[in-house]
Amino acid sequence: MKVENQFVLWRILPEWLRGLIRTMRPTQWTKNGFLFIPILFDRQLSRPESLVRVLFAFALFCLISSAVYVLNDIVDVEKDRHHPRKKFRAIASGQLPLSIAKIAAVALPILAIGGALAFNLPLAAVVIVYYFKNIAYSFVLKNVVVLDVIIVAAGFVLRVIAGAVVITISNFSPWLYVVIGLLALFLAVGKRRQELLMLADSAHAVRETYKEYTLPLLDDMLRMVTTSSLVSYTLYTFEAPTNLGGQWMMLTIPIAIYGLFRYLYLIHVKGEGGAPDELLFRDKPLLATVIIFVLSVAAIIYLLPRLIVQ
Numbered sequence: 001m002k003v004e005n006q007f008v009l010w011r012i013l014p015e016w017l018r019g020l021i022r023t024m025r026p027t028q029w030t031k032n033g034f035l036f037i038p039i040l041f042d043r044q045l046s047r048p049e050s051l052v053r054v055l056f057a058f059a060l061f062c063l064i065s066s067a068v069y070v071l072n073d074i075v076d077v078e079k080d081r082h083h084p085r086k087k088f089r090a091i092a093s094g095q096l097p098l099s100i101a102k103i104a105a106v107a108l109p110i111l112a113i114g115g116a117l118a119f120n121l122p123l124a125a126v127v128i129v130y131y132f133k134n135i136a137y138s139f140v141l142k143n144v145v146v147l148d149v150i151i152v153a154a155g156f157v158l159r160v161i162a163g164a165v166v167i168t169i170s171n172f173s174p175w176l177y178v179v180i181g182l183l184a185l186f187l188a189v190g191k192r193r194q195e196l197l198m199l200a201d202s203a204h205a206v207r208e209t210y211k212e213y214t215l216p217l218l219d220d221m222l223r224m225v226t227t228s229s230l231v232s233y234t235l236y237t238f239e240a241p242t243n244l245g246g247q248w249m250m251l252t253i254p255i256a257i258y259g260l261f262r263y264l265y266l267i268h269v270k271g272e273g274g275a276p277d278e279l280l281f282r283d284k285p286l287l288a289t290v291i292i293f294v295l296s297v298a299a300i301i302y303l304l305p306r307l308i309v310q
Contacts, residue, residue: 018090020100023091024104028065029062029065031159032159037160038163038169041172041176050168054166063108064131067112068134070105073090074091075139116128129158136151144209149189149192156181186229229260233253234253249297252297255296262283262289
């Protein structure tokens with residue numbers, strides 16, 4: 001009954017508002033969960049003040065990332081109409097009028113940047129860099145082969161930095177920036193590979209860089225970032241300051257290896273990987289791996305020190 005009521009409430013909203021909410025991509029806000037990595041790994045998750053600050057930063061990043069999604073859909077509206085899935089997006093399908101989308105594209109960044117300036121200047125700097133990075137991506141950089149996936153990965157690193165600047169860091173290792181950047185690059189390259197396969201001859205009509213990418217090139221890039229991700233995470237576990245000198249975080253290496261291998265299996269054998277966030281919730285073993293990894297990290301960082309002291 002509760003689900004039915006929510007569905008009715010959704011249906012009574014004006015068509016353009018439903019289209020705007022869809023274009024803001026609330027399901028994509030899960031990517032902003034990367035802001036919580038510093039507070040988790042710095043052993044501050046139990047501090048209410050720090051948690052509130054990160055939650056506010058998370059809300060601002062949801063606004064600014066939605067502004068980027070709206071802008072991207074405005075810029076890509078014609079190309080989206082040629083994409084088998086993206087043609088159903090609100091602007092491409094006509095559900096959200098272009099005039100309203102343009103107003104939202106201006107209002108959302110004003111709210112996000114204004115809120116960040118009032119809250120924390122370093123956070124405001126990260127939000128501004130993130131926004132203009134994405135503007136450059138939408139208009140120019142997404143058409144530059146190789147650089148396009150690097151820019152996408154940089155967005156995840158900026159999210160981690162945003163989570164770090166709003167709290168006082170004491171045990172956070174810079175190696176995590178490397179790990180997150182390489183993991184994001186792994187996902188971005190995997191997504192490019194699957195889109196290239198799915199779109200086939202029409203790929204260049206959707207994305208300019210697909211004229212330059214080939215499957216052998218993307219496979220080589222995928223191998224490189226897979227290896228680099230595992231090596232960098234292994235190095236992190238050796239020197240992580242949250243380990244209290246015991247290198248207990250090394251116990252999570254097998255979980256990380258399985259997660260990466262499972263994703264490669266889904267890409268190469270099952271033909272999945274086009275949308276990593278959707279795949280995470282579709283594939284139960286992958287979702288279980290992520291949950292086990294997070295719980296293991298939390299146990300090592302928060303419970304193990306107490307046991308050692310006792």
